[in-house]
Amino acid sequence: MSQDTPPEEKLPSEQTHGPLARGEEDPFADPGLPPHLPRIQDIDERAAKRSERTVALLFVISMLATIAFIASYVAFPIDKIVYIFPFGHVSILNFALGITLGIALFCIGAGAVHWARTLMSDREVPDDRHAIESPPEVRAKVMQDFSEGVAESGFGRRKLIRNTLFGAMALVPLSGVMLLRDLGPLPEKKLRATMWAKGKQLINMNTKQPLRPEDVAVGSLTFAMPDGLKETDEDFQEQIAKAALMIVRIQPDEIKDKRELDWSHQGIVAYSKICTHVGCPISLYEQQTHHVLCPCHQSTFDLSDGAKVIFGPAGHPLPQLRIGVNGQGNLEALGDFDQPVGPAFWERG
Numbered sequence: 001m002s003q004d005t006p007p008e009e010k011l012p013s014e015q016t017h018g019p020l021a022r023g024e025e026d027p028f029a030d031p032g033l034p035p036h037l038p039r040i041q042d043i044d045e046r047a048a049k050r051s052e053r054t055v056a057l058l059f060v061i062s063m064l065a066t067i068a069f070i071a072s073y074v075a076f077p078i079d080k081i082v083y084i085f086p087f088g089h090v091s092i093l094n095f096a097l098g099i100t101l102g103i104a105l106f107c108i109g110a111g112a113v114h115w116a117r118t119l120m121s122d123r124e125v126p127d128d129r130h131a132i133e134s135p136p137e138v139r140a141k142v143m144q145d146f147s148e149g150v151a152e153s154g155f156g157r158r159k160l161i162r163n164t165l166f167g168a169m170a171l172v173p174l175s176g177v178m179l180l181r182d183l184g185p186l187p188e189k190k191l192r193a194t195m196w197a198k199g200k201q202l203i204n205m206n207t208k209q210p211l212r213p214e215d216v217a218v219g220s221l222t223f224a225m226p227d228g229l230k231e232t233d234e235d236f237q238e239q240i241a242k243a244a245l246m247i248v249r250i251q252p253d254e255i256k257d258k259r260e261l262d263w264s265h266q267g268i269v270a271y272s273k274i275c276t277h278v279g280c281p282i283s284l285y286e287q288q289t290h291h292v293l294c295p296c297h298q299s300t301f302d303l304s305d306g307a308k309v310i311f312g313p314a315g316h317p318l319p320q321l322r323i324g325v326n327g328q329g330n331l332e333a334l335g336d337f338d339q340p341v342g343p344a345f346w347e348r349g
């Protein structure tokens, strides 16, 4: 701070105060550090050993959890849904991967914290403020303190902790390596067909009731799934990921694509909800322009013109489902999608 700085702009710690009157207590007196109290581990070698074993146990649990992660990945099928209280119906694979990876990471953190709190030095050392740039002798002191810290932590001496920590740290990355297996194999023909077929009614995904033309207002966006598919079905996730449908109603004279008009019912059009870029679910509809936007990378499709891509990285229009009305007045499919849903770049050449 410069010499010209007015006293009132100085930081409280920099302010000076006049000499104290006789018998007056200095309100800014440095209280100093409280006396250091040794921990039980500092004075009892058996307590220190117990802490050491606790830390090692946490690292061993981490290793076992990582092995369980890998075993879960191999053992559980990706589409197996089970009921687990209080989460409801969940994928057993995702649940097992989340739990085991969480335990593996938590135990490494908990072991490190317990090690630091019970076995590493807990002496408080005041460090006076200094210029931001450290002079060479300070840097040398830092290196010396670091070396002393390493020695005090017992990293070299406590081989059990050190080795189990290395083991846990070495195994955790295997979780990520295992997930690389999800890059393949290619689905080939598996995405070519969905549950939609001639006569399948469109079920409103919110109300779980068959959709009727009068339920679909102009400007609204409705999501539908095929009749017969239930959330408790074992293959629900696999089926809905292919068959999820977007329903919108457009004034027939605003539909520019002739085939789209033929495949609609009184302006009600049904398109796949799965983005043709990399498969995110599309959910944003702009009723004035009839554009739908994929939230993942902003691909935009024009639902009044054959769901053509007008912006973004998607390479293909959304597949359309031909629809009509059955004898009960409910909307029904008149076949499957006109092309494979989702990215499908491996099939199109």
Ligand code: FES
Residues within 6 Å of the ligand: 275, 276, 277, 278, 279, 280, 294, 295, 296, 297, 298, 299, 312, 313, 314
């Ligand atoms: S997944 Fe839709 S834009 Fe990328």
